[in-house]
Amino acid sequence: MVLDQLHIDALAAITGPRGVIGEADSAPYLTEWRGRWTGTAPIILAPASVEEVSKIAAWCHEHAIGITPQGGNTGLVGGQVPDGQILITMKRLRAVRDVSADNNTMTVEAGLTLAEAQAEAGKADRLFPLSIGSEGSCQIGGIISTNAGGVNVIRYGNMRDLVLGIEAVLPDGTVWNGLNRLRKNNTGYDLKHLFIGGEGTLGLVTAAVLKLYPRPAQSVTVFTALPSARAAVDLLSLMQGETGGMAASFELLSAATLDLTLKQFPGLPRPVETRAPFYTLMEFTSGSGTDLAGKIEAALAKAMEKDLVLDGTIAQNQTQAGELWQIRHNVSEAMKKDPAYCVKCDISVPVQDIPAFLEETGKAVEKTAPGARVIAFGHMGDGNIHYDILGPEAGEHDAFKARSQEMERLVHDTAIAHGGSISAEHGIGILKRAELAERKDPAEMRMMRAIKQALDPKNIMNPGKLL
């Protein structure tokens, strides 16, 4: 699509000069943060109000101009990268419209970062539990549109489970007020679920009502070394049983994941001396009036008796807990620092299938690319493994990169053989669009396309993504 200057001027007039990102400042919006994709946009707009968003959409609708919405530009599948569409960044829609400790809800606009939303909840002595690595820069609208997951899903669910209502600008510019604040409301199709995880293909989310929770009074963070992935599955079951489901996070790290992270971040101490094929980072939280630490110690003793745990350490204070989490949070950065190319997968399987998945995939990878390093880590409690394959340390990086699709396919095939998903939390974007069409139930693809056509007949909302 080529826009002439008249179109561009008309769009710029809607926001005024403050709402137009100049060419000199455009790079952070056009280039995906890891540098994997660079897009083009005839104009980048930063509207300051829902009304401005509505006017932009109405104008684009009238003239059949494509729109790519963008939050914090932290997505991992290219959904936020324009390909000739105009780009709308939501970063100036930052109002906290309402925080109700009584109703355990808050209503915030799309451009607030996740960390800012968490802080707002904290001010009201409440918890907004979603937590992901990019929380300092990702935005509410973006994590709704991608149905973000993260490290607390096992206890609190995905973003989908934390949104009660949304406000969105529809493709023709209409503002839909779906800001439901109720826990129960059976009045027709629950349309918010199309926009949550909809990757911006049906409209622009401008605000949302989020669920809040009591802030946990205590937390215990534990790092363990395990003899096998099977032991991790059994450990999860044992710890949940013994604590009555108090796990807030249950993260797995393969040996190669820990080794790489400690190598790239030499300031981080090795949490346990025992070398093992797998490690877990677990966090348990509870209200007051429970001897949480005592429960965890007793449960870990049981786990050691049963040979599920070889070694472990319990953080004695917030600083130690923070150090353990530093390891987990630096895994992605550690891979980025390594010169080898990395094939990144984000699969899920039923939890009990994780050991078989890891074993089968590991063997296939070793056969296909001898010496490749399997950086398997992530949200084991949800059956979600980030299965990344880093090229051999001393290998030919380009030769490895050339085979990346083959390796991705191999990982996805194994996940699907176990009833799994090719995208547990990152979404489809442009990265997995072709594969989705190929792997999904054809009836489901037809329904998705019919809905897209019904709600966005001119296909102006994030065209080229997802579908």
Next chain:
Amino acid sequence: MVLDQLHIDALAAITGPRGVIGEADSAPYLTEWRGRWTGTAPIILAPASVEEVSKIAAWCHEHAIGITPQGGNTGLVGGQVPDGQILITMKRLRAVRDVSADNNTMTVEAGLTLAEAQAEAGKADRLFPLSIGSEGSCQIGGIISTNAGGVNVIRYGNMRDLVLGIEAVLPDGTVWNGLNRLRKNNTGYDLKHLFIGGEGTLGLVTAAVLKLYPRPAQSVTVFTALPSARAAVDLLSLMQGETGGMAASFELLSAATLDLTLKQFPGLPRPVETRAPFYTLMEFTSGSGTDLAGKIEAALAKAMEKDLVLDGTIAQNQTQAGELWQIRHNVSEAMKKDPAYCVKCDISVPVQDIPAFLEETGKAVEKTAPGARVIAFGHMGDGNIHYDILGPEAGEHDAFKARSQEMERLVHDTAIAHGGSISAEHGIGILKRAELAERKDPAEMRMMRAIKQALDPKNIMNPGKLL
């Protein structure tokens, strides 16, 4: 719609004679269980397999014949009552396809009753937590299509929160396999949420993957008398805080509700001697290793100190707990036994607005219909009150009935003034269809109609309901 004999014969041939309900047996399918609606259907089919359902839908699609799907015929808004469409009862689709304690899921067909599904989960030492009064007869397909709620929503959510995946026959007869068993799966629009609460207007749900939970090791049931509705809100907050959120049920009963139920069921003992304007029935559950009873006793002592509770009793065993629940479960039956007409509302408001809602509505009702009895009860923990208005004991029943729409309107107006909903858990059906179109955001109505048109272009799926 009038079907000729050729159509009827062709449909009957799909299921064979065992799958055709004869005229002599048709009454239980055509008449709503309370007798509020009686419908007509040229034929009632009871298909024995998903394949038969698919063939019926395909044939109806080809010939533009309307279908009304029916579960246990326990719905309260007439969604299951045909108006000349063919009726499909799902009662013969009863397979338990899979129960996995490891994965905490089970896959069951639509015709299984809720009580049977609960029992299947129990056999695997798991809990399927949804619980509603009609659980002995309502069916899985029906409670998915109506997004049922009930007494455990405060802890486990609505049906929507308990379904991981569904299988459905689409309007053209295609079988959609959406039987996702994963906790995380971000691969496009999450279409199951259109069918959950969709009231059968988009297709026929034939099976579902349900979430299972650990069975609680202990439970404590408490009945209290309270000085006010405000005290009930504060009591909920206090009990959740003191127990770390262990409430599984938090049910409110107005004085008139308790009085009527005890009058109609004289075998039930009055649980507390103190007379009060409101009562609560609460159930708390937990795993082992917690002194649950001790916690509840201490919390109740605090509540009494703060004058939130006037009197209370803790069930000492399962029999006593069962007797307390009998009161709650017999409320609807007690109203049915009363000769006066009853205006039934099912509203929700933010929890903290319940006292104001009750006070304002009570005053307006007394002004409109002096002597009417307000039977307000239900799931206070979710902000959901069943607000039923029973005509005066000695009044003119027909005169009261003639004003029922006016009274319903008054209740709904007050709920909406508090940001509430006119249907918290019962749905829309035919009862509230006109009111929905009038009260809902027009943009939302347009989207709902566009989706219905896109997925069911011939409008054969439960026409005349919801939209």
